[in-house]
Amino acid sequence: MADTVLRLTGIHRSFTQVESPLHVLRGVDAAIRAGEMVALVGPSGAGKSTLLHIAGLLEPADKGGIEIAGVKADGLSDKERTAIRRDKIGFVYQFHHLLPEFTAEENITIPQMLAGVPRAKARDRARELLGLVGLSARAGHRPAKLSGGEQQRVAIARALANRPRLLIADEPTGNLDMHTAENVFALFADLVRGQGPGGAKLGALVATHNLDLARRMDRIVEMRDGVLVGG
Template sequence: MNNAVVRLQNLTRSFEQGGVRIDVLRGANLAIQPGEIVALLGPSGSGKSTMLQAIGLLEGGFGGLIEIAGINASQLGKDQRAAVRRDHIGFVYQFHHLLPDFSAMENVVLPQLVAHRSQDEAQVRARELLDALGLGARLDHRPSQLSGGEQQRVAVARALANKPQMVLADEPTGNLDEATADRVLGQFLELVRGEGSSALVATHNERLARAMDRVVRLHDGLLEETGLR
């Protein structure tokens, strides 16, 4: 467990709503090893997105240990958390969140420039990823000129642009029809494995979860291993 890319220990998160305390996470534990792709199963509202926000260091208010690439991120300041996200984590969301005024290539180049990679290096990396995802002929197209599946593949390339150790995907194919979802997920898994990254993929789709290395289920604020394959 010591070389885990992500380690959660006794993770808790509560909210106040209408004067009532809601315990979304009640002591969840998880370790994800290098190169491991894990499906996070659970119905809408079960806390999957909250858990991804914890691992992605996107907000505070969590109790317990959050360790990313050996770094105890639980008590880091805002700037330190941003540095860990930049250097170690990639994100794919249900909606692509691409910058509408930028081309596919530019959307994948930009996060690399933020990470201080040179323009030439960033373009080579972007082209490599987009080619691998079958988008070599669409490099100069803006998001509005791309299909839903193409947009999401650009989002996958963007998430992997800085070679993150950990990729967090929140219902990454939830906005696509079944055939397109299968194709995008297959390309996503192939690329993540080829890059040697780990991934945690939140989904409510048990059929898609079977394509991953391991499946955990979020139930009543706790994580349970499942034999689903």
């Protein structure tokens, strides 16, 4: 599949319980292309978060293949997996997880510096991204001085800081009111589809309970009995 940014093949994941293993993922297959938003739905406890963690290389699968932007990630060392997460994957969560003691600009600058980008260049990129999400005037504000929607927009900008190919989002609008959620989703969609400045297309896997938003994405896949169906 051309320009596939995420490919999962036969992903299995189980957790040990007292009486018997709990099989959460039972052979998940998925592929996401650049410019495509895929909604991941399913009831609580179905394994959505586990799948996101595996797709984002935050935890290993028991079995199966993982490919991120053409790089096979299964079987790599922790250091190699960390490098792929840093360089190719951006994360957006329901709660923004911004560093409270740092400004919006600094929250976007720091991940770049951790990746080896010089401070001045990282700062310029942070200012560019804050402009992209409409927050240039709020660059010097700490998270406590930002609204919920502004905090989430900073979190999206931070996720883009190292120019990832894949975005992993877990309920990115779940903590926002309806109007703010609509604005954040529209921004997120524009960025994924390459409609913002720069025009680079990303792939996105978005877990959500909001079926209205899910229907506006390119595909919906449902976690059911440990596999993905639909889409």
